[in-house]
Amino acid sequence: xxxxxxxCALLALAPPAMADxxxxxxxxxxxxxxxxxxxxxDLARDAQTGCTPEExxxxxxxxxxxxxxxxxxxxxxxxxxxxxxxxxxDTRGFTPKTLKGLIAAEDPVVDDxxxxxxxxxxxxxFLALDMLLFDPDFAGYREGDYTCRLVQAVATDLAAxxxxxxxxxxxxxxxxxxxxxxxxxxxxxxxxxxxxxLYTQLVAGLEFIADxxxxxxxxxxxxxxxxxxxxxxxxxxxxxVVLALKxxxxxxxxxxxxxxxxxxxxxxxxxxxxxxxxxxxxxxxxDPQSRIKVEVLQQAVRxxxxxxxxxxxxxxxxxxxxxxxxxD
Amino acid sequence: xxxxxxxxxxxLAAGAAPTLGWADVGNPSYIAAAKLGDGSFxxxxxxxxxxxxxxxxxxxxxxxxxxxxxxxxxVAFARRPGTFALVLDCASGEVLHxxxxxxxxxxxxxxxxVDGGAVLLTAEQVSEGSAGRIGVWDADKGFKRIGEFDxxxxxxxxxxxxxxxxxxxxxxxxxxxxxHTRAKLNTETMRPNLTYMDQQGxxxxxxxxxxxxxxxxxxxxxxxxxGLIAFAMQWEGEENAxxxxxxxxxxxxxxxxxxxxxxxxxxxxxxxAGSVAFTGSGEEVAITSxxxxxxxxxxxxxxxxxxxxxxxxxxxxxxGNGFLASDGLGGLITIENGEARPANRADCAWDNHIVPLSV
Numbered sequence: 267x268x269x270x271x272x273x274c275a276l277l278a279l280a281p282p283a284m285a286d287x288x289x290x291x292x293x294x295x296x297x298x299x300x301x302x303x304x305x306x307x308d309l310a311r312d313a314q315t316g317c318t319p320e321e322x323x324x325x326x327x328x329x330x331x332x333x334x335x336x337x338x339x340x341x342x343x344x345x346x347x348x349x350x351x352x353x354x355x356d357t358r359g360f361t362p363k364t365l366k367g368l369i370a371a372e373d374p375v376v377d378d379x380x381x382x383x384x385x386x387x388x389x390x391x392f393l394a395l396d397m398l399l400f401d402p403d404f405a406g407y408r409e410g411d412y413t414c415r416l417v418q419a420v421a422t423d424l425a426a427x428x429x430x431x432x433x434x435x436x437x438x439x440x441x442x443x444x445x446x447x448x449x450x451x452x453x454x455x456x457x458x459x460x461x462x463x464l465y466t467q468l469v470a471g472l473e474f475i476a477d478x479x480x481x482x483x484x485x486x487x488x489x490x491x492x493x494x495x496x497x498x499x500x501x502x503x504x505x506x507v508v509l510a511l512k513x514x515x516x517x518x519x520x521x522x523x524x525x526x527x528x529x530x531x532x533x534x535x536x537x538x539x540x541x542x543x544x545x546x547x548x549x550x551x552x553d554p555q556s557r558i559k560v561e562v563l564q565q566a567v568r569x570x571x572x573x574x575x576x577x578x579x580x581x582x583x584x585x586x587x588x589x590x591x592x593x594d
Numbered sequence: 595x596x597x598x599x600x601x602x603x604x605x606l607a608a609g610a611a612p613t614l615g616w617a618d619v620g621n622p623s624y625i626a627a628a629k630l631g632d633g634s635f636x637x638x639x640x641x642x643x644x645x646x647x648x649x650x651x652x653x654x655x656x657x658x659x660x661x662x663x664x665x666x667x668x669v670a671f672a673r674r675p676g677t678f679a680l681v682l683d684c685a686s687g688e689v690l691h692x693x694x695x696x697x698x699x700x701x702x703x704x705x706x707x708v709d710g711g712a713v714l715l716t717a718e719q720v721s722e723g724s725a726g727r728i729g730v731w732d733a734d735k736g737f738k739r740i741g742e743f744d745x746x747x748x749x750x751x752x753x754x755x756x757x758x759x760x761x762x763x764x765x766x767x768x769x770x771x772x773x774h775t776r777a778k779l780n781t782e783t784m785r786p787n788l789t790y791m792d793q794q795g796x797x798x799x800x801x802x803x804x805x806x807x808x809x810x811x812x813x814x815x816x817x818x819x820x821g822l823i824a825f826a827m828q829w830e831g832e833e834n835a836x837x838x839x840x841x842x843x844x845x846x847x848x849x850x851x852x853x854x855x856x857x858x859x860x861x862x863x864x865x866x867a868g869s870v871a872f873t874g875s876g877e878e879v880a881i882t883s884x885x886x887x888x889x890x891x892x893x894x895x896x897x898x899x900x901x902x903x904x905x906x907x908x909x910x911x912x913x914g915n916g917f918l919a920s921d922g923l924g925g926l927i928t929i930e931n932g933e934a935r936p937a938n939r940a941d942c943a944w945d946n947h948i949v950p951l952s953v
Contacts, residue, residue: 345888345903346858357834387858452934453903455925462923463905588629588922588943589868589884589908594657594673594703594813 287443287460290520294513296436298335303432305332306425313421317414318407319399322421323500326399329424330392330502334509335516338471341463342442343434350387351427353394354496355482360388361397365404365416372412376419383423391427393497394420400499461521462584468517469579471510472571479507480564483548490557495548504546511536511567518574528573536566613665614685616951620647624911625668625684625949626920627656628942637670639684640948644918644926644938650687652680657703658752661951662733663711669693674751675700675719675773681737691737699727699742700773704752707733708759708793715762715793717750718742721773726750726766730793743795747787748780751813756790756845757821761798764789765825767811781830786812788825790845801843801850810837814947816870816879821845822894824872824879829865836860839867840881840892853879853896862886869910869947871917873930880917880929884908889919891932902927902934909948920944 726745747766
C-alpha cells in the first residue's frame with residue numbers, strides 16, 4: 267500500500283459515514299443509464315438504414331462509450347442485464363458459436379424482437395456486435411444478407427435492454443436504494459448498507475479493470491493472450507479501460523463528496539499510463555516493450571483501488587464480505 | 595420422535611444429568627454462529643421471527659452446529675479442517691464437553707444427532723489424504739468417541755438422516771485438503787459423490803455427477819420430510835463456467851436432477867452455493883450465494899422460480915412456508931413466495947449457516 271497518510275488522520279478528517287447514495291444516483295448513475303438508452307436508440311435506428319461496419323461504427327462506438335459509464339454496476343437490474351449487454355469474458359467461446367449457429371441456420375429469430383430477447387445472451391449485446399462488425403470471419407456481408415439482419419436484431423435488442431435498464435434503475439431500484447433502512451426494504455436494511463453496496467461496486471469495478479480487462483490479455487509473461495482482450499476486434503480495449511476508470515472516478519467523488527487527494531493522484535497516474543500504451547487493442551503485448559506498458563497501467567489501476575479503500579472504505583468502516591470472502 | 599417429556603423422564607430415570615430443554619432457553623427455532631461487532635464470536639439461538647433467544651460465546655469462528663433434539667445443548671464445529679467441537683449448554687453458556695478429533699482426523703464443519711439425540715455423527719476426514727469418515731459419539735455418555743465408519747468418498751462435508759431414522763445421506767465434497775492450510779490439492783481430479791448408507795458403513799446407493807461436472811463439489815444438504823434430498827454445490831473448475839449449483843435426488847432415482855437458472859442468473863451466482871433449504875410446504879427449494887449476493891428459488895422439479903438479492907447472504911433455513919436467510923451484514927430476512935421481508939438486524943456478521951432445531 268503506497269498511501270502514506272496515517273489512518274488516524276484520515277478518520278479525523280472523515281465526515282460522518284453517511285455517504286451520498288442520492289448524489290451517486292442523481293449525478294452519475296441515473297444520467298448514465300439515460301444516456302445509454304438514448305445512444306442505443308440511435309444505434310438501433312442507424313442499423314436499420316445501414317448495417318455494415320462503415321455505416322455503423324460511429325453509433326456503435328458512441329453507444330459502447332455510453333455503456334462504459336455504467337458497465338461496472340452489477341447490482342439491482344444490472345445484476346443480470348449487464349451480462350446480456352456485454353457477455354464478457356466469454357471463456358468458452360459461446361459468442362462465436364452462437365452467432366455462427368444462427369447464421370448457418372438463417373434462424374428466423376432475428377425477425378422477431380420478442381423471440382430474440384429470449385435467445386441466448388451469448389449471441390446478444392456489444393460483444394456479438396463487435397464480432398459481427400469487425401471479425402474477418404463475419405466480414406463482407408451486404409444489406410439484406412442474413413448477417414445484416416442479425417446486426418439489426420442485436421442493435422434493436424440492445425436498445426430494448428437499455429430502455430428497460432433505464433426504466434428499472436430510475437424507477438424501482440433507485441427507490442430501493444433511496445429507501446434503505448426504511449420499513450419493508452429487505453434489500454438494504456440500513457442507510458449504510460446502500461452506501462456500502464455502491465462502494466462495493468466501485469471496488470469490484472476497479473478490480474475488474476485490473477484483473478480482467480487488463481489481466482486476461484496479459485496472461486503470463488511466457489504466454490500473453492492478446493485475443494482475450496475485451497472488444498479487441500473494434501480496437502476498444504484500452505478505451506474501455508479508460509472510460510471505466512473515469513466512471514469509477516465520478517462514482518468515488520459522488521460517494522465521498524470531499525476531496526480525495528490520493529485517489530485523484532492515482533487516477534491521474536493511471537490515465538497517464540494509459541496514454542503510453544502503444545496498441546489500443548493490446549494486440550502487441552507479446553512484445554516485452556509493449557507489455558510492460560500495460561503492466562504499468564495494471565499496477566496503476568490497483569493503486570487507484572488501494573487509494574479508494576483507504577480514502578473511502580476505511581472511513582466508512584467497510585470491510586470485505588464475511589461469507590463471500592470465506593468459502594466453505 | 596420421542597415426546598420430549600417422556601424422553602427427559604427416561605433420561606432422569608437413567609441418572610443422566612438433568613440438562614434443560616429448549617423451552618428453558620426461550621424455545622428457539624434455529625441456532626446460528628456469528629462474529630460480533632467487537633470481533634468475538636458467539637452462537638445464537640433464534641426464534642422463528644429472528645429474535646435472539648440466547649447467546650453463548652465461541653472461542654473462534656464457527657461453521658455450523660447441531661442442536662440436540664430435546665436438550666438445550668448444541669454442538670458447535672470449528673471451521674474445517676478443525677480439530678475440535680464444543681458441546682455447549684445453551685442456557686448457561688457453559689462448555690459441557692470439548693470434542694477432540696482423534697489423531698489423524700479432522701472435523702469438516704457439520705454433524706447431526708441421531709437416535710433421538712443419543713448419538714452424534716460428525717463429518718470428518720483422515721487428515722492425510724482426506725478420505726471421508728463419519729465419527730460416532732455417545733451423546734448420553736459424555737460424548738465419548740465410540741467409533742467411526744467410511745463415508746465412501748473424499749472430504750465429506752454435510753450429512754442428513756433420512757425419514758426412516760436409519761439411512762444416512764452424505765455429501766462427499768471430493769476435495770482433498772492440506773491438513774494444515776485448507777489448501778485444495780486435487781481440484782483437477784476430484785470426484786464428489788452423494789452417498790446413501792447405513793450406519794454400519796455399508797453403501798446403499800451412490801451417485802457421481804457427469805464427467806464434465808466432476809469439479810462441482812457436493813457440499814451442503816437439505817431434506818424434505820418425504821426424503822427428497824437437495825444438494826448445493828461449489829465449483830472448483832475454470833471461471834465463468836456457470837455450472838448448475840443445485841441438485842435434487844431421491845433414493846432409487848437413476849440420477850440426480852440438476853437445477854439451473856438462466857445463464858445470466860447462473861453467472862451472477864459466481865459458481866458458488868453456500869446453503870440450501872426447502873420451504874416448510876416442500877414446494878420450493880433455494881440456494882444462497884454470498885459471492886453473488888443472491889438467493890435462487892426453484893421448484894422441486896428443478897424449475898427456476900426467481901431470485902432475491904441480498905449482500906453476502908449465506909445462511910438459509912426453512913421458515914414456515916418460506917425461508918429465513920442470514921448474511922454477513924447482520925441481517926435476517928424472510929422470503930415467502932419470492933417476497934423478501936426484513937426480519938431482524940443485529941450488530942454481527944452471521945456465519946455460513948442457520949441450523950433449524952427440530953423441536
